[in-house]
Amino acid sequence: MVKQDRAIRTRQTILTAAAKVFEERGYQAATISEILLTAGVTKGALYFHFPSKEDLAEGVIHEQDHDLPIPLRACKVQQLVDTVVLHAYRLRTDPLVRAGVRLALDQQTQGLDRSGPFLRWSDVGIALLEQAQAQGELMPHIVPAETADVLVGAFAGVQAMSQAMSNYQDLPHRVTALLRHVLPSVVVPSVLAAVDITEGRGAFVHAELDSLRTPQHPAPVS
Amino acid sequence: MVKQDRAIRTRQTILTAAAKVFEERGYQAATISEILLTAGVTKGALYFHFPSKEDLAEGVIHEQDHDLPIPLRACKVQQLVDTVVLHAYRLRTDPLVRAGVRLALDQQTQGLDRSGPFLRWSDVGIALLEQAQAQGELMPHIVPAETADVLVGAFAGVQAMSQAMSNYQDLPHRVTALLRHVLPSVVVPSVLAAVDITEGRGAFVHAELDSLRTPQHPAPVS
Numbered sequence: 450m451v452k453q454d455r456a457i458r459t460r461q462t463i464l465t466a467a468a469k470v471f472e473e474r475g476y477q478a479a480t481i482s483e484i485l486l487t488a489g490v491t492k493g494a495l496y497f498h499f500p501s502k503e504d505l506a507e508g509v510i511h512e513q514d515h516d517l518p519i520p521l522r523a524c525k526v527q528q529l530v531d532t533v534v535l536h537a538y539r540l541r542t543d544p545l546v547r548a549g550v551r552l553a554l555d556q557q558t559q560g561l562d563r564s565g566p567f568l569r570w571s572d573v574g575i576a577l578l579e580q581a582q583a584q585g586e587l588m589p590h591i592v593p594a595e596t597a598d599v600l601v602g603a604f605a606g607v608q609a610m611s612q613a614m615s616n617y618q619d620l621p622h623r624v625t626a627l628l629r630h631v632l633p634s635v636v637v638p639s640v641l642a643a644v645d646i647t648e649g650r651g652a653f654v655h656a657e658l659d660s661l662r663t664p665q666h667p668a669p670v671s
Numbered sequence: 672m673v674k675q676d677r678a679i680r681t682r683q684t685i686l687t688a689a690a691k692v693f694e695e696r697g698y699q700a701a702t703i704s705e706i707l708l709t710a711g712v713t714k715g716a717l718y719f720h721f722p723s724k725e726d727l728a729e730g731v732i733h734e735q736d737h738d739l740p741i742p743l744r745a746c747k748v749q750q751l752v753d754t755v756v757l758h759a760y761r762l763r764t765d766p767l768v769r770a771g772v773r774l775a776l777d778q779q780t781q782g783l784d785r786s787g788p789f790l791r792w793s794d795v796g797i798a799l800l801e802q803a804q805a806q807g808e809l810m811p812h813i814v815p816a817e818t819a820d821v822l823v824g825a826f827a828g829v830q831a832m833s834q835a836m837s838n839y840q841d842l843p844h845r846v847t848a849l850l851r852h853v854l855p856s857v858v859v860p861s862v863l864a865a866v867d868i869t870e871g872r873g874a875f876v877h878a879e880l881d882s883l884r885t886p887q888h889p890a891p892v893s
Contacts, residue, residue, distance in 0.1 A: 474699060475697050475698070475699035475700065476697070477696060477697035477699065477700045478697065478699045478700045553835070554776060554828075554831050563835040564835045564836050567832050567835055567836060568836075595848050596852065598832070598845065598848065599825075599829070599845075599848050599849050599852045601828075601832065602825070602828045602829035602831070602832035602833075602845060602849070603821075603824070603825035603828050603829060603849065604828060605827075605828030605831055605832060606776075606823075606824045606825050606826060606827035606828020606829060606830075606831065607821070607824035607825060607828060608828075609776050609824070609827055609828065609831075610789050610820070610823065610824035610827060611824075613775070613785040613786045613789055614786050614789060614790075623820065623821075623824060626817050626820065626821050627821050627824070627825065629856070630818065630821045630853050630856050630857065631852050631853060631856070633855065633856040634851070634852050634853070634854075634855040634856055635852065
């Protein structure tokens with residue numbers, strides 16, 4: 450158990466170092482030696498967890514979309530909104546999440562399959578939209594797979610624009626604007642009227658999740 | 672005049688070579704020597720047009736958004752749609768446009784101001800939306816600057832997702848889906864019913880522009 454904990458911590462140390470080096474150098478120019486030096490772990494430990502630079506990048510990319518513990522909501526559109534705004538919040542506050550999103554969007558990383566995070570986020574969206582549809586929350590013509598792809602693609606670009614324009618300062622505003630432009634075509638008006646898409650929602654969901662993690666039972670790190 | 676034509680051609684040769692090298696190496700790893708070798712021009716010519724790697728990247732980025740000769744439309748929402756779908760068409764077919772979009776979206780290019788194309792596209796959108804608003808084509812609550820930013824940001828992400836998922840094969844489909852999700856919140860229904868946002872629209876606008884360029888009077892290259 451202790452051994453496993455240590456392995457998880459080492460893995461996180463390596464991913465954080467890799468995120469930092471990818472951010473500074475770009476994927477193409479980054480080297481494993483530099484990541485090794487930044488992480489301060491043994492070569493054996495690094496290769497045990499990540500046999501190649503590609504595996505390191507995929508590890509960093511995967512950090513953005515796993516283990517997202519959104520609280521259940523009776524309204525599935527609200528749960529979808531909360532998933533989007535929490536991701537935006539983490540993007541502003543967690544360097545590892547940020548590095549993962551940047552790698553996934555870097556269209557100059559030859560040899561790296563960047564479809565993974567798009568597909569995984571799309572699956573998250575489809576599952577929530579299908580539940581929303583079953584509850585009668587969506588307009589009758591909506592195809593969950595198509596709407597999920599529009600949201601995932603649009604979000605990716607809006608965060609990139611926010612990063613380029615304000616280094617993420619205006620991200621909550623831009624995400625709210627995106628949702629106000631897309632949701633009226635997707636959600637029935639009576640549901641839409643009850644959904645919170647205000648700019649403070651991301652911080653609210655994050656605080657809610659923090660309060661659910663009692664100090665006695667910390668959430669697993671992996 | 673001939674001298675000026677030659678300078679324009681040299682500039683295009685250099686930009687095409689720079690686009691190729693940035694695509695292959697990424698911005699960080701690309702070197703001016705390699706661009707020089709690929710372009711096959713003299714060092715003097717290259718430095719005359721572009722004194723630094725940053726200038727080269729900005730030149731490539733700027734290629735995507737200048738001199739866009741969209742035919743005037745009575746319906747300004749249609750003109751906005753035509754601008755979007757023509758850009759998507761050029762993105763699929765013109766390597767220089769593609770390289771510019773990728774550089775602008777590459778969040779790992781330190782020292783390169785990537786806000787330029789977002790701002791310029793945003794300005795194009797604002798101008799068209801303000802005209803549409805003056806003609807009564809938009810919903811009363813629409814703020815052109817906000818809607819333009821949503822469209823520009825969302826488009827940037829949708830094209831990145833299309834590139835990652837299908838190497839741009841599904842781009843016309845994804846752009847149409849985006850417009851179908853956003854326009855109903857923006858445009859009054861009677862105008863929306865008359866706007867063509869079908870998947871073939873980009874190719875149609877491109878063919879229309881080609882037919883306007885008679886062989887006797889080719890469009891200026893610059």
